[in-house]
Amino acid sequence: xETLLHRHRDKTVLVLVIFAQLVLIAVQxxxxxxxxxxxxxxxxxxxxxxxVLETVRGGGVGxxxxxxxxxDAREENRRLEAELDRLKMENLFLKSELSTADRAKALxxxxxxxxxxxxxxxxxxxxxxxxxxxVFVDRGSGSGVEKGMPVVTPDGIVGKxxxxxxTASEVMLVTDPDFAAGVISQKNHVAGTLKGQGHxxxxxxxxxSEEKIEVGDLFYxxxxxxxxxxxxxxxxxxxxxxxxxxxxxxxxxxGLERGLEAVLIMLEGVHQAIPEAPPxxxxxxxxxxxxxxxGEQATQPSGPAGTxxxxxxxxxxxxxxxxxxxxGEGLPGSKPPxxxxxxxxxxxxxxxxxxxxxxxxxxxxxxxxxTPAQDPKTGVSASPRPRVPSPTPAQPSQQ
Amino acid sequence: xxxxGDRILVGNQREQVSRFRARVLLFVPLAAILFQVYVxxxxxxxxxxxxxxxxxxxxxxxxxxxxxxxxxxxxxxxxQDSLSTKPLGMxxxxxxxxxxxxxxxxxxxxxxxxxxxxxLTFFFYFFHQFLYWVLSRGxxxxxxxxxxxxxxxxxxLNAIVGVAVFHFLDKLREQx
Numbered sequence: 001x002e003t004l005l006h007r008h009r010d011k012t013v014l015v016l017v018i019f020a021q022l023v024l025i026a027v028q029x030x031x032x033x034x035x036x037x038x039x040x041x042x043x044x045x046x047x048x049x050x051x052v053l054e055t056v057r058g059g060g061v062g063x064x065x066x067x068x069x070x071x072d073a074r075e076e077n078r079r080l081e082a083e084l085d086r087l088k089m090e091n092l093f094l095k096s097e098l099s100t101a102d103r104a105k106a107l108x109x110x111x112x113x114x115x116x117x118x119x120x121x122x123x124x125x126x127x128x129x130x131x132x133x134x135v136f137v138d139r140g141s142g143s144g145v146e147k148g149m150p151v152v153t154p155d156g157i158v159g160k161x162x163x164x165x166x167t168a169s170e171v172m173l174v175t176d177p178d179f180a181a182g183v184i185s186q187k188n189h190v191a192g193t194l195k196g197q198g199h200x201x202x203x204x205x206x207x208x209s210e211e212k213i214e215v216g217d218l219f220y221x222x223x224x225x226x227x228x229x230x231x232x233x234x235x236x237x238x239x240x241x242x243x244x245x246x247x248x249x250x251x252x253x254x255g256l257e258r259g260l261e262a263v264l265i266m267l268e269g270v271h272q273a274i275p276e277a278p279p280x281x282x283x284x285x286x287x288x289x290x291x292x293x294x295g296e297q298a299t300q301p302s303g304p305a306g307t308x309x310x311x312x313x314x315x316x317x318x319x320x321x322x323x324x325x326x327x328g329e330g331l332p333g334s335k336p337p338x339x340x341x342x343x344x345x346x347x348x349x350x351x352x353x354x355x356x357x358x359x360x361x362x363x364x365x366x367x368x369x370x371t372p373a374q375d376p377k378t379g380v381s382a383s384p385r386p387r388v389p390s391p392t393p394a395q396p397s398q399q
Numbered sequence: 400x401x402x403x404g405d406r407i408l409v410g411n412q413r414e415q416v417s418r419f420r421a422r423v424l425l426f427v428p429l430a431a432i433l434f435q436v437y438v439x440x441x442x443x444x445x446x447x448x449x450x451x452x453x454x455x456x457x458x459x460x461x462x463x464x465x466x467x468x469x470x471x472x473x474x475x476x477x478x479q480d481s482l483s484t485k486p487l488g489m490x491x492x493x494x495x496x497x498x499x500x501x502x503x504x505x506x507x508x509x510x511x512x513x514x515x516x517x518x519l520t521f522f523f524y525f526f527h528q529f530l531y532w533v534l535s536r537g538x539x540x541x542x543x544x545x546x547x548x549x550x551x552x553x554x555x556l557n558a559i560v561g562v563a564v565f566h567f568l569d570k571l572r573e574q575x
Contacts, residue, residue, distance in 0.1 A: 010465035014499050017473050021488035021495065025538055028486040037538070 103153075103262050110154035110264065116229060117268035118152075119143055123260050124168065133159075133176035133196060139265055140165045148227060150266045156233040156255030157181065157221060158263050169265070174202055174234075174253045182224035183234050183251075185217050187277040194219070194234055194251065201238060204249040213240050213249055220274045231272030318343060417461035418573040427568065428454050428475045436482050447553050449524060451475045453561040455494050456523050457568050459501035460510040468505075472498025486539070493530045497523050513562050520561035524554040 026038030104120075111118050119139055127134030139145050141164040151158040151171045159179060163170040172179050179196040183204060190211040192204040204219060217237045223230030235251040242248075316339070320327055325337040431450035439446030455475050459468030476494030480487045501523055510516060528550050535541045 010469075010499070013466050014469050014495065017469055017495050018492055021473065021477070021491045022538075024491070025486045025488035028488075029539060031540070 099259075100261055103258070106154045107262050107264060115270040115272065116266050117270075118264040118266050119145070121145075121151075121169070121263050121265050123263065127170070133173040133179075133198065134162070135159075135171050135173065135260060136168050137171055137263060137265065138168055140167045140169050142166045143265075144267050145169045145265050150228045150232075150269060151263050152228075152232055152266060153255045153260075153263055155257055156235060156253060157228055158255040158260065160227055161265065171263070173260075174255065175200060180225070181228050181234070182222040183219040184222040184230075184274065185213060185219055185237075186274055187214070187217050188212050189274075191222055191224070192219075192249065200252070200256075202235065202251050202253055204237075204251055205246060207247045207249055209242050209244060209247055211247065213237060213247060215240055218277075219251055223271050229266070229269030229271045231274050416463050417569075419458070419462075419571060420573060423571045424458070424471075427571070428458075428471070428478065432475070432478050432482065435479070447556065448560055449527070449553075449557050450564070451479050451490075452494065452497065452524060452527050453520065453557060453564050454568075455498050456501050456520055456561065457565050459498040460505040460516075460519065461568075461572070463502060463505040465499050465502040465506070468498035468502030469495045470498070472496070472501075485535075489531065489534055489538070492534060493527050496530060497527050500526070513566075516562050516565050517558045520565075521554045521558035524557045524561075525550060528554070 023038060026041050027036060029037040031037060031040055107120055111120065121137035121139035121143075123135045124138045125136040127136070137151070145161055145164045147161055147164050149161045149164075151160060157174060159171045159173040159176070160181075161169045162172045174181070174194065174196055175198065176196040177198045179194075179202075181194045182191065183194045184191045188211065190207055190213055192207040194202050195205050196202050204213075207213060215237050219234040219237070221228035221230055221232040221234060233254050235253040235255075238250045238252050240247060240249050316327070316337075319325075319339060319341055320337050322341065322343060323337045330336070428451065431454040434450050435446075435448070455468075455472045458471045462468060462471075472494035473491050476489075476491035477487060479490040479494070483490070501519070504510070504519060508515060510519065529545065532543065532545045535543060
């Protein structure tokens with residue numbers, strides 16, 4: 001280096017002298033903003049270098065920062081995924097708990113409602129084997145469970161106990177191929193035998209082809225098998241096919257529809273009535289007509305409403321009132337009222353029937369009540385509710 | 400190449416190095432600067448004479464030392480700057496480069512010949528003016544135009560004057 005400077009001593013001196021004078025100029029000169037040129041030059045000379053350094057530094061720092069963030073994001077993603085899985089599991093668990101609580105509540109309600117003596121049990125295991133339709137419950141002979149006892153839920157029958165151990169019992173489900181129970185249809189009371197098929201649905205066997213079974217009909221236990229008391233739901237008909245000599249009826253067991261966790265083992269069964277099927281054309285409730293618009297006269301019904309019996313009954317009541325006779329109070333042999341008496345205001349009076357007499361409640365239930373005009377609290381329109389007559393036989397009165 | 404040509408282009412450095420007394424090296428530049436700042440007050444046209452530049456060229460050429468030439472140029476230039484309104488260093492840089500290059504030329508050719516002196520003076524005057532214009536624009540941001548024709552004419556005028564001045568200054572050299 002020294003040799004190089006000595007060799008180019010003149011050039012070195014030239015550069016130094018020039019540089020010194022440049023500095024001298026820079027110290028004196030100011031730019032438009034009254035800043036010394038030496039400062040401007042220094043900043044101008046240093047800034048690009050600083051910018052490059054800052055770019056390199058920022059890039060490096062940004063790269064590492066992004067790398068760290070990506071790394072952190074990956075870790076966070078992994079943690080969130082784990083948390084999501086945990087929450088999913090927790091959600092499933094809570095749903096299951098809620099469902100179990102609902103079932104337990106329904107089970108308790110059913111247990112209190114049914115006249116049969118039952119004991120609640122939890123399904124604790126299922127039988128070995130792929131096609132096994134057997135479960136184990138946590139009630140055994142120690143709890144009074146015996147072989148052959150029916151197992152039900154509020155939704156329907158589940159199966160029957162095929163083995164009772166001290167602390168557990170083995171229950172054959174209705175879907176087991178070896179299961180059989182006597183059943184009867186709700187609508188037409190067609191008897192048959194429920195049999196398991198080894199899968200989700202069961203079949204009802206021994207139903208003659210001439211019997212009438214429709215899809216959707218419900219089957220109940222008939223009590224003929226001496227295992228299940230009469231009147232417990234079995235399931236709904238999924239499909240019906242005519243065959244000889246018996247129909248092929250597939251039933252979806254209602255007791256297994258919502259899973260199997262808690263059941264009731266029937267210690268002492270009590271037969272129940274099979275609920276009647278709702279009539280196909282039951283009376284339909286119709287609401288009152290809308291109130292008349294302002295300025296519009298409320299139209300009174302022009303004639304008596306209700307059945308002929310209602311009108312006749314009302315006519316006789318008016319005749320009795322006109323003659324001072326009270327029906328049901330006269331002694332045998334006393335003079336009956338004159339049923340041929342001409343009522344002066346019979347037409348007018350007959351035109352105002354008792355709305356309560358003609359009013360029809362749901363499912364054919366009738367009850368007497370005041371007309372809307374007579375009861376200012378209700379505010380119901382004066383027009384009576386029409387009744388859709390049912391072609392089915394009249395239900396027994398519950399008055 | 401002829402013998403005179405060899406003398407012009409090569410020469411013997413040791414024999415051709417001119418030596419001046421110290422007071423000559425001090426007085427002549429000072430006189431040139433004073434002339435430039437004082438005489439034009441009375442004779443305006445003499446303001447076009449760049450005597451400090453001519454003195455710089457002469458001493459650099461004759462001393463045939465690049466370092467000596469650039470120091471002579473720097474000193475004369477800074478002195479000239481100190482008397483001008485321009486920042487210190489503008490003439491200093493320009494005359495430093497002129498002194499350096501003039502000394503470099505003086506090392507290689509015989510600068511005793513009047514024609515050579517005329518051409519070198521003309522060239523360095525043009526170089527001096529051009530470099531000063533560049534620095535004025537570059538360092539000071541002055542928006543001034545470079546008048547080539549005027550510069551060439553003044554360069555020729557200064558070259559002619561320079562030959563005469565050089566002849567006068569040759570008298571001040573120490574005798575070997």
